[in-house]
Amino acid sequence: MEAFGLLLHGFTVLLTGKTLLLMMVGLVLGIFVGVLPGLGGPNGVAILLPLTFTMDPTSAIVMLSCIYWGALFGGAITSILFNIPGEAWSVATTFDGYPMAQQGRAAEALTAAFTSSFIGSLCAVLLITFLAPMISSFALRFGPPEFFAVYLLTFCSFVGLGREAKHKTIISMALGLLLTGIGMDTISGQLRMTFGSTDLLRGINFLVAVIGLFGISEILLTMEERLALRGHAAGISLRVILKVWMDLPKYWVTLLRSSFIGCWLGITPGGAIAASFMGYNLAKRFAKDQDSFGKGRIEGVFAPETAAHASGTAALLPMLALGIPGSGTAAILLGGLMVWGLNPGPLLFVEHKDFVWGLIASMYLGNVVGLVLVLTTVPIFASVLRVPFAAIAPMIVVSCAIGAYAIQNAMFDIWLMLLFGVVGYVFKKIGIPLAPFTLALVLGNRAEDAFRQAMIGSGGDLGVFWSNGLVGFITTLALALLFWPLIDKAFGRIGQMLRPAKA
Amino acid sequence: MSSDIEIVVEDPTAPETDSPAVASTGTVDVVVSLLLLALAGVLGYDNWRTGMSWDESGPQAGYFPFYLCVILGAASLYGIFAARRNRAAAAETFVTRAQLRRVLQVFVPTLLFCVMMQFLGLYVASFLLTAGFMWLVGRIALWKSLLTAFIFTAAMFVTFDIAFDVIMPKGPLEAAFGY
Known part of the structure; x- marks a missing residue:
């Protein structure tokens, strides 16, 4: 029970007035970000990142992760009350949440959503508490070949398992990896792809790209839509909360199933979106009366919300243990780690115990505080939607600009941000996914370094990636995932040939 | 329930749905x-x-x-x-023509903001962007736009330049005040 002792230590790191205050600020900002149109988890974290540049890493990560929890909670408010999913992973929540609100059961639906979010996150945090230290201590034995194999596995699983067109995922990833190569080559000291420009010498900063890709482009996309809405915001009374909580045990199978799906898809790069739909569909398939789904059934809120939050939280597990983000937001948090001078990866658990366990403790505390906060303040946050977008849009633009400039104090970064904003807008509209791009940007340099260090170690022999059982297994798995669609098809055909009568 | 409030937001400049594709x-x-x-x-x-x-x-x-x-x-x-x-x-x-117009309505001001930032500093540019955008694009009353822009810009200045020591580009106005 070493983890338990360390966790208690984490709580003591956390329980100072300043950290708790930052936590509340983070949660409130996060709920704002989740409720407002045109903003969401990754954008919010990216834009607010510069606020944390001068903080110590623990306070910074506590505040940023609380923004993330807040955004997750906030997304549910708009989906249930107004049928506007603030985030793609809240889409499944609208199926039953909005009908419930129309039937005058909004308070019940909101309580269900918040409570199940809380349960989902809690499951994932428990997983992180006990699994992350184990994985990281295992990964301490990794050398460059193993790390490269793990990076390869991450990239390949995006290509092989992603639902977007394969060539578009590849374009997005290759472009991201290429951009990380710009600037000084860390191993040979040569300049690459700078074309004599002194601004390109520093390379393209990951956070500048993210602020443009997610912040600016999201405003452009939001402007395209009709921004009118109509709905009721209801306060939640204690009676309703207790009523929903009394019913909770009845739905334990749904909650458990969704938590499991969420944790699994969060660790693998499947993501919260897939998790919420899968949670919803499975709850529906196993239900006795499937027709009542979509007409305001409370289970239809429990299932996707639990899964989405479990997944959103579990995405932090590979980030903490291996330095590989499981989601876009985790990638941005990872970018933050590097700004604060921390080196993500298994060594984090050894060198920065306070930081890691403070973060994990803040996941517990942040979710509890967040739950209480949203349950008591829903009407206030819902009325934020009354603020016209014309007032919010320029403020977001200014915040993005501050964020992009603050990273390296360079005007060039502002122009880059604008360029990435346009790129993000166009990419989203023609279906080139941005998640692989973000992942490639944050991991690119480290993947290349690991590869070349492995090559120097082995004298240029590619066999080093199959030199022992572990690295061989990961490399082979990575290649299998890359060609998974083909393998899947082949298996399907063999299966068909073996039992032709069944068709 | 007593705390029930109705929230209605109109969007007067919403893009028309029947606009031709660009x-x-x-x-x-x-x-x-x-x-x-x-x-x-x-x-x-x-x-x-x-x-x-x-x-x-x-x-x-x-x-x-x-x-x-x-x-x-x-x-x-x-x-x-x-x-x-x-x-x-x-x-x-x-993208339809109406949508493109709306996107440009936010993109062009953003571009101007970035250009202005180099000469006037971030904070003055931010004030002009917020006030101008609210007034011209959002059709919000001028005094409301100016007031909101001023409060927002001042809050940003206090948060970043004073509280968090994040230094932003500054222009002649800040110089006149000794920053």
Whole structure:
């Protein structure tokens, strides 16, 4: 029970007035970000990142992760009350949440959503508490070949398992990896792809790209839509909360199933979106009366919300243990780690115990505080939607600009941000996914370094990636995932040939 | 319940739904693929010059980026053919005229803001952007726009420049006040 002792230590790191205050600020900002149109988890974290540049890493990560929890909670408010999913992973929540609100059961639906979010996150945090230290201590034995194999596995699983067109995922990833190569080559000291420009010498900063890709482009996309809405915001009374909580045990199978799906898809790069739909569909398939789904059934809120939050939280597990983000937001948090001078990866658990366990403790505390906060303040946050977008849009633009400039104090970064904003807008509209791009940007340099260090170690022999059982297994798995669609098809055909009568 | 409040937000300048399309998704797809192909070509050439072969200590500096260019180029080429083959998806509207107008309504001010930032400093530019955008694009009363912009800019200045020591570009106005 070493983890338990360390966790208690984490709580003591956390329980100072300043950290708790930052936590509340983070949660409130996060709920704002989740409720407002045109903003969401990754954008919010990216834009607010510069606020944390001068903080110590623990306070910074506590505040940023609380923004993330807040955004997750906030997304549910708009989906249930107004049928506007603030985030793609809240889409499944609208199926039953909005009908419930129309039937005058909004308070019940909101309580269900918040409570199940809380349960989902809690499951994932428990997983992180006990699994992350184990994985990281295992990964301490990794050398460059193993790390490269793990990076390869991450990239390949995006290509092989992603639902977007394969060539578009590849374009997005290759472009991201290429951009990380710009600037000084860390191993040979040569300049690459700078074309004599002194601004390109520093390379393209990951956070500048993210602020443009997610912040600016999201405003452009939001402007395209009709921004009118109509709905009721209801306060939640204690009676309703207790009523929903009394019913909770009845739905334990749904909650458990969704938590499991969420944790699994969060660790693998499947993501919260897939998790919420899968949670919803499975709850529906196993239900006795499937027709009542979509007409305001409370289970239809429990299932996707639990899964989405479990997944959103579990995405932090590979980030903490291996330095590989499981989601876009985790990638941005990872970018933050590097700004604060921390080196993500298994060594984090050894060198920065306070930081890691403070973060994990803040996941517990942040979710509890967040739950209480949203349950008591829903009407206030819902009325934020009354603020016209014309007032919010320029403020977001200014915040993005501050964020992009603050990273390296360079005007060039502002122009880059604008360029990435346009790129993000166009990419989203023609279906080139941005998640692989973000992942490639944050991991690119480290993947290349690991590869070349492995090559120097082995004298240029590619066999080093199959030199022992572990690295061989990961490399082979990575290649299998890359060609998974083909393998899947082949298996399907063999299966068909073996039992032709069944068709 | 007593705390029940109705929330209604109108959008007077919303894009019309029957606006004609400016470009189809297929066209944009092909244009983007061509641009990416060109980028892959330019970057690929530069990496070839840097050195993309394999010496005794492993790959040279340009090795990785060069082959990434090859992959990017190949995927873009494939993208061109895929876009031409899938006609149903390609015929979808990329953006309508009304939508494009709204997007430019936010993009052009943002561009101006970035230009102004270099001469006037971030905070003055931020005040002008917020007030101007609210008044001209959002059709919000002038006094409300000016007041909101002032409060927002002042709050940003206090938060970043004073409380968090994040230094932003400044212009003549800040200089007059001694910052």
